[in-house]
Amino acid sequence: xxxVSSFTPVFVAVLCVVIAFVLRSFQKTETTSKPDSKSTxxxxxxxxxxxxxxxxxSSKDNEDDEWxxxxxxxxxxxxxxxxRYPPEEMLERSQQFYSLLxxxxxxxFISPEPVPRSVxxxxxxxxxxxxxxxxxxxxxxxxxxxxxxxxxIRLIVEEEEEINYRQRMGDKWVKDLERLRTNWVKEYxxxxxxxxxxxxxxxxxxPDGKKKTHYYNEISVSISCGLLLxxxxxxxxxxxxxxxxxxxxxxxLLLRRPANxxxxxxxxxxxxxxxxxxxxxxxxxxxxxxxxx
Numbered sequence: 001x002x003x004v005s006s007f008t009p010v011f012v013a014v015l016c017v018v019i020a021f022v023l024r025s026f027q028k029t030e031t032t033s034k035p036d037s038k039s040t041x042x043x044x045x046x047x048x049x050x051x052x053x054x055x056x057x058s059s060k061d062n063e064d065d066e067w068x069x070x071x072x073x074x075x076x077x078x079x080x081x082x083x084r085y086p087p088e089e090m091l092e093r094s095q096q097f098y099s100l101l102x103x104x105x106x107x108x109f110i111s112p113e114p115v116p117r118s119v120x121x122x123x124x125x126x127x128x129x130x131x132x133x134x135x136x137x138x139x140x141x142x143x144x145x146x147x148x149x150x151x152x153i154r155l156i157v158e159e160e161e162e163i164n165y166r167q168r169m170g171d172k173w174v175k176d177l178e179r180l181r182t183n184w185v186k187e188y189x190x191x192x193x194x195x196x197x198x199x200x201x202x203x204x205x206x207p208d209g210k211k212k213t214h215y216y217n218e219i220s221v222s223i224s225c226g227l228l229l230x231x232x233x234x235x236x237x238x239x240x241x242x243x244x245x246x247x248x249x250x251x252x253l254l255l256r257r258p259a260n261x262x263x264x265x266x267x268x269x270x271x272x273x274x275x276x277x278x279x280x281x282x283x284x285x286x287x288x289x290x291x292x293x
Contacts, residue, residue: 106278107276110268132214141228157186160250188240188268195267197251198221201261221264236271238272244263
């Protein structure tokens, strides 16, 4: 008994160490398995929840009576005969199109000179021709021309962008942007005659209030934004692509957009200012961006 009692403190100490090690390992595993954990947020503090594609509907949502089951009527299919060009004309047209888009640049110096609204409407019509998952067309283009609203948007963006630059983005990201001379001050949000805010519809809302799945909403709206940029350049207008991190909820509230819409991109649009400048950037050659197999 004396021998056992003499080993008891040592045994208890060893047991405590083992239990502590097991608990610590369990907590570490649990922490790394949770995508919303504090450690994950600290590692990627710049991630914007609005920019995450939430196409996938959970099983719980699928069981919800608020979601429509699908089963829409079959569409009539009609003949389609697109224009076909001789090889020589194809080559010429492709070269002209590349030459046009190769002159497109991101411009942060925008003139307040008025731009016809009909031009903007036509360009948005063109953007709305983009393909989308199951033809759900999950995009909303909010065009802001009212000076007071533009200024409110600027205040929201600059407040969040300063936090992004000082805290969220990290030293490496900020350092990489130095050569482009960008910061959180966005005068062009006041100066541009139009601000186009592109919202993705995470899901649709039918007239009866039921929800409709919008497949690949993030990709679909991104393709639409590409057409929008090409259309603006084609019309002689300039813009700079802006994805104002962590501004989505505030801007959605300001513009009175429904809960199913999430901000994807903000574009200030107008003519280039008389003294506009852009960085002297070079594009990658064709051999660096294409692989022929």
